[in-house]
Amino acid sequence: MPAPTSAPRTLYDKVFDDHVVYSGEGDTLLYIDRHLVHEVTSPQAFEGLRNAGRKVRRPDCTLVTVDHNIPTVSRKNFKSVSTFIGETDSRAQVVALEDNVKEFGLTYFGMDDKRQGIVHIIGPEQGFTLPGTTVCCGDSHTSTHGAFGALAFGIGTSEVEHILATQTLPQAKSKNMRINVEGKLPEGVGSKDVVLHIIGVIGTAGGTGCVIEFAGSTIRELSMEARMSICNMSIEGGARAGMIAPDEITFEYLKGRPLSPREGEEWDSAVAYWKTLKTDPGAKYDIEVEIKAEDIIPTLTWGTSPQDVVPINGVVPNPADFPESKRGNVIRSLEYMGLTAGTPMEKIKIDKAFFGSCTNGRIEDMRSAARVIIASEKNGGPSKVAEGVYAMIVPGSGLVKQQAEAEGLDVIFKKAGFDWREAGCSMCLGMNPDQLKPGERCASTSNRNFEGRQGAGGRTHLMSPAMVAAAALTGYFTDIRKIMGTRGNEDGGLKITSYFDYLTPVEVPAVPEAPTEETPEGKTPVKATAAASAGLPKFNVLRGIAAPMWEANIDTDKIIPKQFLKTLLRTGLGSALFWPIRYDVKTGEELPDFVLNKEPWKHSSILVCTGANFGCGSSREHAPWALNDFGIRCILAPSFGDIFKTNCFKNGMLPLELPQADLDALYEDASAGLELAIDLENQVVVRPNGKDPIPFTVDAFRRHCLINGLDDIGLTLEHRENIEQFEEKRTSVWPWLDGVGYAKKGQKVVAVPLKKNVKKTDW
Numbered sequence: 001m002p003a004p005t006s007a008p009r010t011l012y013d014k015v016f017d018d019h020v021v022y023s024g025e026g027d028t029l030l031y032i033d034r035h036l037v038h039e040v041t042s043p044q045a046f047e048g049l050r051n052a053g054r055k056v057r058r059p060d061c062t063l064v065t066v067d068h069n070i071p072t073v074s075r076k077n078f079k080s081v082s083t084f085i086g087e088t089d090s091r092a093q094v095v096a097l098e099d100n101v102k103e104f105g106l107t108y109f110g111m112d113d114k115r116q117g118i119v120h121i122i123g124p125e126q127g128f129t130l131p132g133t134t135v136c137c138g139d140s141h142t143s144t145h146g147a148f149g150a151l152a153f154g155i156g157t158s159e160v161e162h163i164l165a166t167q168t169l170p171q172a173k174s175k176n177m178r179i180n181v182e183g184k185l186p187e188g189v190g191s192k193d194v195v196l197h198i199i200g201v202i203g204t205a206g207g208t209g210c211v212i213e214f215a216g217s218t219i220r221e222l223s224m225e226a227r228m229s230i231c232n233m234s235i236e237g238g239a240r241a242g243m244i245a246p247d248e249i250t251f252e253y254l255k256g257r258p259l260s261p262r263e264g265e266e267w268d269s270a271v272a273y274w275k276t277l278k279t280d281p282g283a284k285y286d287i288e289v290e291i292k293a294e295d296i297i298p299t300l301t302w303g304t305s306p307q308d309v310v311p312i313n314g315v316v317p318n319p320a321d322f323p324e325s326k327r328g329n330v331i332r333s334l335e336y337m338g339l340t341a342g343t344p345m346e347k348i349k350i351d352k353a354f355f356g357s358c359t360n361g362r363i364e365d366m367r368s369a370a371r372v373i374i375a376s377e378k379n380g381g382p383s384k385v386a387e388g389v390y391a392m393i394v395p396g397s398g399l400v401k402q403q404a405e406a407e408g409l410d411v412i413f414k415k416a417g418f419d420w421r422e423a424g425c426s427m428c429l430g431m432n433p434d435q436l437k438p439g440e441r442c443a444s445t446s447n448r449n450f451e452g453r454q455g456a457g458g459r460t461h462l463m464s465p466a467m468v469a470a471a472a473l474t475g476y477f478t479d480i481r482k483i484m485g486t487r488g489n490e491d492g493g494l495k496i497t498s499y500f501d502y503l504t505p506v507e508v509p510a511v512p513e514a515p516t517e518e519t520p521e522g523k524t525p526v527k528a529t530a531a532a533s534a535g536l537p538k539f540n541v542l543r544g545i546a547a548p549m550w551e552a553n554i555d556t557d558k559i560i561p562k563q564f565l566k567t568l569l570r571t572g573l574g575s576a577l578f579w580p581i582r583y584d585v586k587t588g589e590e591l592p593d594f595v596l597n598k599e600p601w602k603h604s605s606i607l608v609c610t611g612a613n614f615g616c617g618s619s620r621e622h623a624p625w626a627l628n629d630f631g632i633r634c635i636l637a638p639s640f641g642d643i644f645k646t647n648c649f650k651n652g653m654l655p656l657e658l659p660q661a662d663l664d665a666l667y668e669d670a671s672a673g674l675e676l677a678i679d680l681e682n683q684v685v686v687r688p689n690g691k692d693p694i695p696f697t698v699d700a701f702r703r704h705c706l707i708n709g710l711d712d713i714g715l716t717l718e719h720r721e722n723i724e725q726f727e728e729k730r731t732s733v734w735p736w737l738d739g740v741g742y743a744k745k746g747q748k749v750v751a752v753p754l755k756k757n758v759k760k761t762d763w
């Protein structure tokens with residue numbers, strides 16, 4: 001492939017350039033090689049296809065599984081989803097997925113398939129994720145796959161529909177950011193500490209608008225599992241994607257995977273191409289960050305944002321030590337977390353420990369937890385989960401579980417009193433019954449510590465698998481170095497060759513079942529009106545009451561929490577908008593002081609937020625759907641989460657970035673209950689009482705689409721010929737991408753149950 005330019009290019013530039021189908025007015029159309037689909041963000045997309053009479057363009061490049069809603073109790077008695085999943089809305093969402101994969105002929109790893117698991121664990125595990133590919137999924141942690149040198153990013157449901165129909169996506173080019181981590185990691189420090197430390201340094205908006213390349217000697221030394229944990233949390237740093245240049249460690253990981261290129265000529269030409277996927281000397285980055293590995297010590301979070309990090313030997317921070325603009329957020333976080341400034345982190349007691357998630361649900365994470373248990377016992381520390389603590393281990397996939405059991409890890413866990421569960425997202429976000437109760441504190445290997453993330457009123461602290469294991473054993477946050485001696489980074493001096501060496505035949509005590517009753521999330525009834533999108537309304541001049549908000553980093557979990565993601569509709573979510581801050585978590589009653597519960601803001605059609613990074617976090621399009629359903633069609637803020645911003649445009653809504661001073665002025669108008677008018681045609685915000693209007697600019701193509709209510713899929717299909725030409729080129733240049741592992745292009749594919757000793761092409 002000739003490069004479109006001879007200037008030195010970054011890894012991101014190269015992968016982007018290799019996928020351009022069409023470049024014209026507005027965004028570039030990118031070909032998407034790999035599409036992963038799960039039950040939460042797809043029902044409305046399939047419904048859209050059905051309504052438009054469209055097919056899935058590339059079933060051979062689409063892989064579907066269930067992960068968010070499913071219970072993680074034993075599947076010994078599993079017969080069907082309809083009889084196994086107790087909670088009605090979760091069941092409906094999984095049943096809808098099963099119907100959709102049948103109707104559209106897609107490969108599906110269901111609950112009776114060992115290969116089922118969290119979407120970001122199974123992609124790499126199968127060799128579906130490959131270097132140099134573009135990978136998308138209706139899920140923000142798609143960034144995980146960037147560990148392979150893929151350009152992988154999360155999308156909303158409208159974009160899921162777009163890819164299903166066209167196998168392409170309109171994309172603007174992001175900025176290039178490099179985070180260089182150099183040196184040897186100190187003892188006890190692993191990849192999770194590295195990424196938490198990085199987010200602490202750059203902040204949750206540090207990577208907004210960027211694709212981050214993680215580079216440097218520290219990153220090059222890491223295993224694929226560790227690299228995945230780092231790229232996974234790029235989204236917590238606000239980035240569109242994270243990438244790591246593929247190398248021998250990558251190739252070794254991929255060799256022999258079911259969907260990797262076949263050994264021989266195909267493998268050799270794939271590796272030859274993959275070796276070109278590194279940044280050219282002299283390529284320019286828009287932002288560069290240097291991190292010294294030696295500065296990192298075992299890290300955990302204290303607050304309700306992933307950037308709220310503290311070293312394990314530190315103390316709960318004091319709001320007075322933060323700049324005034326941040327103090328309000330810190331005070332609110334400490335109150336929510338039930339923490340007092342100055343308390344040493346090691347003096348904080350936990351109620352629950354959660355292992356799993358797409359960040360740390362892989363085999364290496366399981367081994368790391370087992371090593372801590374063994375080392376603790378050997379070094380005279382506790383050998384059992386602390387009294388009063390419930391600790392659960394949820395493997396990221398059925399294959400991770402199988403591997404862990406083959407290594408004897410499950411017995412080590414059970415013997416120590418951990419609950420060994422089935423694969424799924426589980427308590428990472430608690431769409432299933434695995435949840436925290438209000439006030440419970442959890443040491444968690446997951447990636448988000450937002451308010452209510454693991455259960456309404458629950459308190460989440462993020463940390464490495466080793467640190468979670470240590471906390472489960474001692475009952476307090478614990479410096480892993482104290483348990484592992486000075487060799488925490490390796491295996492605590494144990495020289496483990498087989499975990500079976502540590503298995504003495506013992507009676508495995510029964511673990512108390514995880515609470516299955518629903519936590520009192522006081523689900524507000526949502527009104528269901530229509531199913532799929534009915535085309536975009538036009539946006540010309542929007543006049544109305546504006547609601548003032550001041551908080552920074554309002555994440556999409558706060559805009560619409562997990563219990564409302566089980567809908568099969570795009571509408572009816574307005575009554576649940578801002579649920580965690582609009583209603584009392586215990587009673588479900590409206591909080592009278594919340595702005596949208598008061599007159600005149602109950603009738604707002606505009607939101608003015610003076611805090612930055614509005615809509616960060618999860619890719620759930622339910623966030624703009626909820627705002628829209630409430631009646632809000634324009635949000636003004638200093639900056640937005642990337643995926644949220646795109647999702648707004650896809651729904652005919654305007655996310656408008658304005659300078660802080662303008663927002664402060666508009667905040668005053670909004671607080672006075674006065675009307676504003678957003679005139680998109682003339683690009684001005686018209687203020688009340690004849691005050692000077694505030695000018696703004698919106699990308700010309702986006703503006704044109706909003707004003708004319710244009711449907712993106714229709715626009716893309718005008719480039720059908722370009723897509724076909726690209727596919728022909730793809731088949732000749734990168735033949736291994738044509739889904740040979742599943743079925744021939746265009747054929748109906750059926751998931752095949754796993755056979756023993758599964759080898760590649762056993763599909």
Ligand SMILES: CC(C)[C@H](C(=O)O)[C@@H](O)C(=O)O
Pocket residue numbers: 040041068138139140141154429565617618619620621
């Ligand atoms: C359900 C999905 C939209 C969401 C995401 O995008 O991240 C989920 O996986 C999460 O972690 O909050």
Ligand code: SF4
Pocket residue numbers: 067068118139141357358359424425428429446447
């Ligand atoms: S972050 Fe949690 S809920 Fe989201 S995909 Fe990963 S494991 Fe699932």
